[in-house]
Amino acid sequence: MSSLEKIALFIDGSNLYATSKALGFDIDFRRLLGEFQSRGALLRAFYYTTVIEDQEFSSIRPLIDWLDYNGYTVVTKLTKEYVDATTGRRKVKGSMDVDLAVTAMELAEHVDQIVLFSGDGDFRSLVEALQRRGVRVTVVSTLSTQPPMIADDLRRQTDVFIDLAELKPKVGRDPADRPRELRQPPQFLTRGSINRGDRVE
Numbered sequence: 001m002s003s004l005e006k007i008a009l010f011i012d013g014s015n016l017y018a019t020s021k022a023l024g025f026d027i028d029f030r031r032l033l034g035e036f037q038s039r040g041a042l043l044r045a046f047y048y049t050t051v052i053e054d055q056e057f058s059s060i061r062p063l064i065d066w067l068d069y070n071g072y073t074v075v076t077k078l079t080k081e082y083v084d085a086t087t088g089r090r091k092v093k094g095s096m097d098v099d100l101a102v103t104a105m106e107l108a109e110h111v112d113q114i115v116l117f118s119g120d121g122d123f124r125s126l127v128e129a130l131q132r133r134g135v136r137v138t139v140v141s142t143l144s145t146q147p148p149m150i151a152d153d154l155r156r157q158t159d160v161f162i163d164l165a166e167l168k169p170k171v172g173r174d175p176a177d178r179p180r181e182l183r184q185p186p187q188f189l190t191r192g193s194i195n196r197g198d199r200v201e
Contacts, residue, residue, distance in 0.1 A: 005040035005112045010100055011072075012118035013049035015141075015149075016164075019119065022145045023165050025172040029063075032171040033071050036115060043111060046103060047072045050079045050094035075099055101126045108133045115140060116158075121151025127158055140164055 020027050036042050047067050049060065068074045079094030097120065104114055108130055116123060119141030127137045139158040141150035144165040155161050 006110065007036060007040045007042050007113045007115060008104075008107050008111045009036055009042070009045040009115045010104055010117065011045070011047045012096065012100065012116075012120060013047055015118040015120055019142050019145075019149045019164055020172075022149060023142060023168065025168055025174060028171055028173040029067060029072070030070065031173075035167070035170045040113065044107065045072045046075055046100070048075045048077075048096035048100050050096060051076045052079050052081075075103075097122050104130060105133075108135050111135060113138060117141070119148070119150030119154065121154050124151070124154045124157045127154065131157075131159065136160070138162060140167065 016027065033042070033045060036045070047064075049064065064074050064076070075096065077094060077096055077099060081090060082093060083090055101123070104116075104126060107114070113136045114130055115138045116127070117140045119139075123139075127139070130137050136159045137157075138160040139150065139154060140162045141155075142148065142164045143150060143155075144163060150161070
């Protein structure tokens with residue numbers, strides 16, 4: 001692979017979290033960035049996640065803040081809460097799929113390769129559209145869980161499939177080694193709760 005190949009990372013935050021949890025390890029985001037910087041000219045690394053507006057402090061906040069300060073472009077969206085008409089239960093609705101797809105299409109003419117961290121089958125048409133524009137698409141998810149975390153049609157559409165389990169030695173961290181403030185499973189970030197002075201090392 002040419003060291004001049006222009007690469008952009010698109011991370012579906014909740015999907016990557018669920019996949020790494022299913023495989024029994026945490027992502028070391030500093031090492032993740034380093035791994036893909038070594039594969040070419042990394043132009044952007046986007047991290048997408050939804051946030052709940054009225055929730056108090058959330059354990060994902062330190063992660064989002066750290067990513068924002070350490071080379072990632074963090075994109076968040078407020079979730080919408082509604083009452084399910086059939087069950088009467090309160091539910092939360094929110095997806096970053098469209099936001100991720102729009103940015104990927106906008107960036108397509110500037111990159112050679114897009115690396116998508118998600119197994120969501122909804123992204124198959126995005127992958128196909130990027131390929132029509134001459135962009136090579138790599139998808140990172142896993143087949144090592146039961147059931148697999150990647151939709152079969154997405155895996156078949158992609159140019160290169162990387163099993164996250166194979167990346168573990170390069171980008172993984174044992175859950176026991178994570179910083180104390182990140183040991184709780186991520187929830188969602190409250191709007192306005194990021195203090196720019198806060199850093200997570």
